[in-house]
Amino acid sequence: MHRAMAQNRPCALISEVGREGLIQEAVDLMKQHFEIITHRDFLQNPSLSSKIQVVFLWDNKPKPDSSLISSLPALKVIANGGVGIDHLDVPRLNALGIRVSNTPHVVSNATADMAMGLLLASARMIVEGHLITVDPKTTRFPGTEMGFEVTGSTLGIIGMGHIGFKIAQRGRGFDMKILYHNRNKRSCEDEQAVGAVYCKNMEDLLREADFVVLAVNLTPQTTGLIGHKELSLMKTTATLVNISRGRVVDQDALVEALQKRTIRAAALDVTYPEPLPRDHPLLHLPNIIITPHIGTDTLATTLKMVQTMVDNALAAVQGQQIPNEVKPL
Amino acid sequence: MAQNRPCALISEVGREGLIQEAVDLMKQHFEIITHREFLQNPSLSSKIQVVFLWDNKPKPDSSLISSLPALKVIANGGVGIDHLDVPRLNALGIRVSNTPHVVSNATADMAMGLLLASETQFREQYMKRQCEMGFEVTGSTLGIIGMGHIGFKIAQRGRGFDMKILYHNRNKRSCEDEQAVGAVYCKNMEDLLREADFVVLAVNLTPQTTGLIGHKELSLMKTTATLVNISRGRVVDQDALVEALQKRTIRAAALDVTYPEPLPRDHPLLHLPNIIITPHIGTDTLATTLKMVQTMVDNALAAVQGQQIPNEVKPL
Numbered sequence: 021m022h023r024a025m026a027q028n029r030p031c032a033l034i035s036e037v038g039r040e041g042l043i044q045e046a047v048d049l050m051k052q053h054f055e056i057i058t059h060r061d062f063l064q065n066p067s068l069s070s071k072i073q074v075v076f077l078w079d080n081k082p083k084p085d086s087s088l089i090s091s092l093p094a095l096k097v098i099a100n101g102g103v104g105i106d107h108l109d110v111p112r113l114n115a116l117g118i119r120v121s122n123t124p125h126v127v128s129n130a131t132a133d134m135a136m137g138l139l140l141a142s143a144r145m146i147v148e149g150h151l152i153t154v155d156p157k158t159t160r161f162p163g164t165e166m167g168f169e170v171t172g173s174t175l176g177i178i179g180m181g182h183i184g185f186k187i188a189q190r191g192r193g194f195d196m197k198i199l200y201h202n203r204n205k206r207s208c209e210d211e212q213a214v215g216a217v218y219c220k221n222m223e224d225l226l227r228e229a230d231f232v233v234l235a236v237n238l239t240p241q242t243t244g245l246i247g248h249k250e251l252s253l254m255k256t257t258a259t260l261v262n263i264s265r266g267r268v269v270d271q272d273a274l275v276e277a278l279q280k281r282t283i284r285a286a287a288l289d290v291t292y293p294e295p296l297p298r299d300h301p302l303l304h305l306p307n308i309i310i311t312p313h314i315g316t317d318t319l320a321t322t323l324k325m326v327q328t329m330v331d332n333a334l335a336a337v338q339g340q341q342i343p344n345e346v347k348p349l
Numbered sequence: 350m351a352q353n354r355p356c357a358l359i360s361e362v363g364r365e366g367l368i369q370e371a372v373d374l375m376k377q378h379f380e381i382i383t384h385r386e387f388l389q390n391p392s393l394s395s396k397i398q399v400v401f402l403w404d405n406k407p408k409p410d411s412s413l414i415s416s417l418p419a420l421k422v423i424a425n426g427g428v429g430i431d432h433l434d435v436p437r438l439n440a441l442g443i444r445v446s447n448t449p450h451v452v453s454n455a456t457a458d459m460a461m462g463l464l465l466a467s468e469t470q471f472r473e474q475y476m477k478r479q480c481e482m483g484f485e486v487t488g489s490t491l492g493i494i495g496m497g498h499i500g501f502k503i504a505q506r507g508r509g510f511d512m513k514i515l516y517h518n519r520n521k522r523s524c525e526d527e528q529a530v531g532a533v534y535c536k537n538m539e540d541l542l543r544e545a546d547f548v549v550l551a552v553n554l555t556p557q558t559t560g561l562i563g564h565k566e567l568s569l570m571k572t573t574a575t576l577v578n579i580s581r582g583r584v585v586d587q588d589a590l591v592e593a594l595q596k597r598t599i600r601a602a603a604l605d606v607t608y609p610e611p612l613p614r615d616h617p618l619l620h621l622p623n624i625i626i627t628p629h630i631g632t633d634t635l636a637t638t639l640k641m642v643q644t645m646v647d648n649a650l651a652a653v654q655g656q657q658i659p660n661e662v663k664p665l
Contacts, residue, residue, distance in 0.1 A: 043482065129487035133510060137465030137486075144459055144634075146466045149627035154619045158611055161628040163365050169634035170462075171454035193509020194458060311469060318468075320485040 029055045030337045032074035032099075033062060033092070035081035042078050045319065046326040050076060053330055070094055074333040076326075080107050089116065097336035099329040100346075102316065103127050103183075106238035106265060111348045120346045121332035125182055126324040127316045131235075132186035134315040135263045138287035139175075139231050142259050142309050143168040168230065168257065168284070171195050176229025178222065178245070179236030179264065180206055187233055188214035199225045226253040231261060238265035246270065251277040259285045263315050266292030275301045278308060289315045354380045355653045357399035357424075358387060358417070360406035367403050370635065371642040375401060378646055395419055399649040401642075405432050414441065422652035424645040425662075427632065428452050431554035431581060436664045445662045446648035450498055451640040452632045456551075457502035459631040460579045463603035464491075464547050467575050467625055484546065484573060484600070487511050492545025494538060494561070495552030495580065496522055503549055504530035517541045542569040547577060554581035562586065567593040575601045579631050582608030591617045594624060605631045 032054040035041040041058075042050075050056055054074065059082040062068050072092050075084060078101040082088060089095065095118050098108065103124045110120050141147055144167040152158055175191040177184045180202040188198045191214075198216040200206075205218045219225040226232060232254060236242045246260065247270035254260070260283060262269055271292060277283050285307040294313050296303055302310065316325065328344065335342045357379040360366040366383075367375075375381055379399065384407040387393050397417050400409060403426040407413060414420065420443050423433065428449045435445050468483045491507040493500045496518040504514045507530075514532040516522075521534045535541040542548060548570060552558045562576065563586035570576070576599060578585055587608060593599050601623040610629050612619055618626065632641065644660065651658045 129511075130483075130485060133465065133486045134469070136510075137462075137469045140458065140462030141466045141469065144462045144627075144630065146462055146625070146627055149630050150625050153611060153626040153628045156614055158614070160365065161611055163363060163368075164628065164630065164633065166368070166635045166638065167455075167630065167633050169455060169636040170458045190509040193506040194461075195454075314469070314483070317483050318485040319482040322482060 029053060030073045030333075031055045031057055031068065031071040032076050032333060033057050033059065033072050033082060034076045035059050035078060040079065041081065042076070042326075043319075043322065046078075046322055049323060049326045050330055053334055066091070073097070073337050074099060076329055076333070077101060077108075084108065084113075089113075089118070097121060097333055097342070099333040099336070101325045101329055104237060104265060105346050106267075108346075110346055114348065119336055119342060121329070121336070121342050121344045122346050123325045123328040123332075124344055126328050127321060128182045128186050130318050130321040131183050131263055131315040132190055134289055134311075135183075135187045135233050135235070135261055136190045138261050138263070138289060138309060138311065139233065139259065140170060142261070142285050142287040143170050143231070147309055148306075168259070170231075173197070173230040174199060174228055176200070176219070176225040176232045177216075178202075178225065178232065178234050179242075180216070181235065181237075183263070184233075184235035185210065185214065187235060188216050196231075199229060201225045222250070223253055226250055227255070229258060230255065231259050233261040234264045234268050236264050236268060238267055243267050244270045246274070248273040248276070251282055254283050256281060257284050259283065259287060262286070262288045262290055264290060266290045266294065271302065275305070278302075278305050281307075285309075289313055354378060355398045355649075356380045356382055356393065356396040357401050357649060358382050358384065358397050358407060359401045360384050360403060365404065366406065367401070367642070368635075368638065371403075371638055374639060374642045375646055378650055391416070398422070398653050399424060401645055401649065402426060402433075409433065409438075414438075414443070422446060422649055422658070424649040424652070426641050426645055429553060429581060430662050431583075433662075435662055439664065444652050444658060446645070446652070446658050446660045447662050448641045448644040448648075449660055451644050452637060453498045453502050455634050455637040456499045456579055456631045457506055459605055459627075460499075460503045460549050460551070460577055461506045463577050463579070463605060463625060463627065464549065464575065467577070467601050467603040484575070486547075489513070489546040490515060490544055492516070492535070492541040492548045493532075494518075494541065494548065494550050495558075496532070497551065497553075499579070500549075500551035501526065501530065503551060504532050512547075515541045515545060538566070539569055542566055543571070545574060546571065547575050549577040550580045550584050552580050552584060554583055559583050560586045562590075564589040564592070567598055570599045572597060573600050575599065575603060578602070578604045578606055580606060582606045582610065587618065591621070594618075594621050597623075601625075605629055 073096045075098045097119045100122045172195050175196040177200040180200040200216050201219045201222045245268050287309040289311045332342050398421045400423045422444045425447045428447050488511050491512040493516040496516040516532050517535045517538045561584050603625040605627045648658050
């Protein structure tokens with residue numbers, strides 16, 4: 021990289037390198053086109069504020085609250101890592117002249133893989149099995165509770181967008197019967213590609229599915245989408261899998277349903293908040309798996325997300341159309 | 350009619366034995382005697398024609414066999430029969446049956462579950478350590494060693510994740526089979542080991558496959574590769590595996606089977622961060638258990654009636 025060109029690179033703010041921030045490989049990718057300033061550097065050098073045109077938002081950090089926004093007069097874009105932007109007030113940011121971008125599609129494979137991984141781990145009791153196997157007190161394998169047969173079971177996908185469709189594809193490999201509920205019915209071609217049957221009424225899907233997988237965006241309409249009523253419609257042998265957002269589910273209702281065995285089990289990559297307080301009942305139930313929001317955490321997908329963020333940010337800085345701009349509805 | 354039902358020996362109901370639903374199924378055609386009842390009533394010995402073997406219990410050692418003069422068949426639950434000396438039993442006039450095919454779906458599901466869980470767990474671990482991210486399953490290379498009924502179903506499932514499928518088998522499968530799952534044959538197992546991101550073992554345990562995966566094979570594998578074993582513990586040289594996992598010659602392992610089961614509590618495999626081990630639960634779903642038991646019942650009925658057994662295991 022020539023020194024002269026380095027001066028011309030626009031400046032972008034990130035939270036930190038490593039620890040709870042971006043991995044080194046991601047930062048290296050960003051540095052090909054941007055001068056990267058960490059939040060700590062920024063706090064120590066407030067004069068940088070007039071240079072920062074981009075915030076690369078990863079895991080909602082550095083948190084774009086009023087305080088940060090008002091200290092970045094040159095900010096043109098918040099380039100989010102991830103497809104969900106429920107944590108951003110897009111209309112407000114747009115009104116301040118700040119555009120918002122996300123990273124759809126590149127997250128879909130890893131997230132769909134995660135959904136299937138959670139589904140299988142829950143159905144076949146892999147976590148419990150592992151804990152029994154490595155337990156210092158285990159001398160014989162006890163007669164364990166039976167798992168649930170995944171092959172040929174019914175997979176109900178709520179939210180058949182890019183991620184939901186890929187989940188259906190994977191489910192089909194297990195000869196699962198695929199039901200889906202979506203704001204809009206998908207084309208016949210799409211449905212046939214994965215053998216998916218549309219359920220106009222979500223209740224029908226809930227009644228029939230052995231595995232209910234949530235793959236929706238978090239919006240006012242989907243907040244608390246799964247509550248007492250929905251859980252009671254589900255089979256007592258059914259499993260709820262959530263790879264959307266914690267708030268799509270009424271967590272108190274879920275706790276009750278799991279305690280009373282209204283449903284068999286749950287497997288969540290997302291909760292509200294993350295992490296849950298240590299005394300939260302969800303952490304103390306036997307019939308739940310929870311992972312720490314790692315649905316996209318593979319090197320391959322992380323780098324694709326970062327490349328997309330870079331492309332989005334470059335377009336914004338150059339005043340061009342942003343490939344993945346998020347506009348208010 | 351109950352008087353006319355043939356008698357069959359099982360280990361026990363519940364606990365480490367057969368679930369109630371399984372025993373109920375057997376009772377439709379057999380009078381069921383538990384091992385405890387048999388020990389308390391040795392006179393039952395002349396009536397027992399069948400042993401329903403589940404989890405290698407009641408263990409068919411010489412002592413048991415010699416106390417069952419009327420024994421016609423050992424009907425095994427499961428497809429693997431490496432724990433049975435079939436020639437010796439046949440020489441004593443005892444036939445052996447197993448339950449192929451009905452176990453394949455659940456076992457293939459388990460293989461995929463272990464493969465995915467391996468990445469999930471490791472991502473968790475690595476996040477805590479901040480050193481490495483998970484490995485992307487979609488589009489990765491799945492190498493299946495042993496492309497029988499179970500291996501084929503694993504390939505089917507891998508394809509749903511757009512995985513590239515390589516396989517090694519005693520015999521090449523038909524073009525039709527290969528195309529159905531997009532599988533590419535590796536005549537040399539070494540080629541598969543070099544290229545695969547996930548190596549899944551789906552072979553029978555035989556003298557030829559004992560220790561199939563040892564130091565050499567593990568060193569051929571990528572340092573980013575994961576070994577998944579749903580066959581038998583002895584297909585893998587466990588000491589070599591321990592070393593490979595410690596030195597990160599391979600990235601991780603996920604096993605449903607070990608040797609022995611369970612491992613002694615001080616065994617190194619139990620204390621490594623980059624391994625998942627499940628307690629041989631590959632077929633433990635209600636649906637598959639009942640299918641296995643139905644198959645055992647069908648096999649045993651045929652044996653008792655002197656007919657051809659649907660799934661008789663003959664020496665090679």
